Amino acid sequence: MKKRLTSGWISSHMHRKIVTLFVSSIALVLILFCLAPLEKRTPIKNYHTRDNIYPHQPNREYLFYPANEELDDLQGRRFLKVKNLRTPKDDECQADPDGREKRKLLPNVIGLGAKKCGTTALHYYMTAHPKVKVSPDHEELAFFDKKWENGIDWYLDRLPEVAEDEIVFEKTPKYFVYPPALDRIAETVPNAKFILVICNPIDRAFSDFNHKVRKSSGFRNFLAQNQIQNFDDFVMRTSTRLRILKEKKMTALLENDLYNSTTNNGHLSILTVGFYSYYLQKFIAKFSRQQFLILTGEEIRHSPREVMDKVQGFMDLPRCVTGDNFVFNSTKGFYCVVNYKGEEVCLDSSKGTSRKGEEQKYLIETAEELANLYGPYNRELSKLGINVSWPFPTEEP
Ligand SMILES: Nc1ncnc2c1ncn2[C@@H]1O[C@H](COP(=O)(O)OS(=O)(=O)O)[C@@H](OP(=O)(O)O)[C@H]1O
Structure with missing residues (x-):
């Protein structure tokens, strides 16, 4: 009897406990459910087309209507005509006046x-313009490559607040070659412009x-282990290997193996980043040609005024940066x-x-080997309508 009473007492006590636990969990779930809308979440898809329409939103009506063939010009040559540039009004080129309403915005122009x-030089040239805003200390935020998992609010936190006539610019060179970045950018900011x-x-x-020799002890070890003394040795060991790869193997390398730590192929990116047409074709296929401005490093180095005319025209900004902003440091x-x-x-x-x-800092044989490696990609560039002045064989082998 005593035994039965005890066990009956235990089971009814347990029963009450279970019911209380069940009811409080439901209550907790309900509270969390009600509170969820209070938590600020930024939608990740089509960011610029929702509440974040921006005066400089790419793809809005052009200020000057270029002819169709000019629209097709990926290299922004139309902006070398001053008539196609915006003359600044009154104090448009002054530092930003205090007290203007500002808000966070994802980049509408991406490097x-x-x-x-x-x-980096381009980044600094661009920030000479009062309407171009970038991350503090010009940091590369790497959001669309290695920081993607941090979420869009992490990215926004690191970007500057802007007034309605200002541009947010962010550059991270890995976006161009890191395969997942393209889809992430297309999903998040499909209307962005790209330089x-x-x-x-x-x-x-x-x-x-x-750069890698200076910065990476892992790369220095790799060179030592493989008895590679200099750039010439490195090219002779790696370029010929790349040149014999069939299309399927090359695609596997560019899309996976370069980033897969087990294949130990990362150092090949020293050569493969120069396959510009391969990467550019993928970008152009996802966006429209008018979203791109393609500049050359040679013009950034030798003709900064022309570069900034193209950039200001492309971003539809007043022409605040001119030749007077550049000083050659001998x-x-x-x-x-x-x-x-x-x-x-x-x-x-x-x-x-x-x-x-x-x-010349490398052997002529090295240059010849690399000219053969890059020849096909350079020919593809010209098929895309991009003219460059680099000396490469133009004929098909
Ligand atoms: N104005 C000016 N000042 C300094 N450097 C200039 C400038 N314009 C172009 N360059 C060249 O830029 C090269 C570095 O390129 P990046 O900035 O794209 O490098 S990085 O990817 O951000 O590491 C850098 O390459 P290295 O010469 O190999 O250091 C420079 O040649």
């Missing part, structure tokens, strides 16, 4: 790359090689830029290392 082609800088792929590879061997606050900004000593001076 895609390519790495080591002068993307791509390409440069002689041989010089680019040389610059990238030296010690550095590069242009420095005077921004709208009157400060002269030169890039630090990590930039302007391999291209300083005109002397």
Whole structure:
């Protein structure tokens, strides 16, 4: 009897506990459900087409109506005619007046790359314009590549607040070559505009090689283990391997194996980033041609005024940055830029290392090998309507 009473008491006590637990969990779920809308969540799809319409929203009506063939010009040559540029009104080129309403916005202009082609110089030239705003310290935010999992609010937190006539610009050179970045950008900011800088792929590879030697102990170990002394050795070991790859294998390499730590192929990107037409074709297929401005590293280095005319025209901004903003620094061997606050900004000593001076820094055989590697990709570039001045064989082999 006692036993039965006890067990009866235990089970009714347990029963009450279970019911209480059940009811409180339901209540908790309901409370969380009611509170959920209070938490601020930024929608990730089609960001610029929802509440974030922007005066400089790309693809709005053009201020000047270019002829159709001009619209097709990926290199922005139409903006070299001053009549196609916007003359600034009154104080449009002054520093931003205080007290204006500002808000966070995802970039409406994205710098895609390519790495080591002068993307940082362009970034500084652009911020000489009072209407172009970037992340603090000009940081590459890498959101669409390695920081994607952090979420869109993480990205917004690191971007500047802007007034209604200002542009948000962010550049991360890996966006151009890291396969998932393209779909992520298309999903998030399908109406963004893109600025791509390409440069002689041989010089680019040389610059990238030296950069990796300076910055990466892993790369230095790789060179030591493989008894690779310099860029010439590196090219002779790797370029011929790449040149014999059939299309399927090359695609597997560019889409997966470069990023797969088990294949240990990461160093090949020193050469493959220069396959510009491969990457550009994928971007152009996802967006419209009018969303792109393609500049060359050579014009960034030698003709900054023309570059900024193209950039300001492309972004439909008043022409605040002119030739007067650029000062050639003969010690550095590069242009420095005077921004709208009157400060002269030169890039630090990590930039302007391999291209300083005109002397050849690698063997002629190395240049020939790389000309063969890049020849087919350069021919594709010209089929896309992009003219460059790099000396490459033009005939099919
Ligand atoms: N105005 C000015 N000042 C300094 N450097 C200039 C400038 N214009 C172009 N360059 C060239 O830019 C090269 C670096 O390219 P990136 O900025 O794209 O490199 S990075 O991808 O951000 O690391 C850098 O390459 P290296 O010469 O190999 O250092 C420069 O040659």
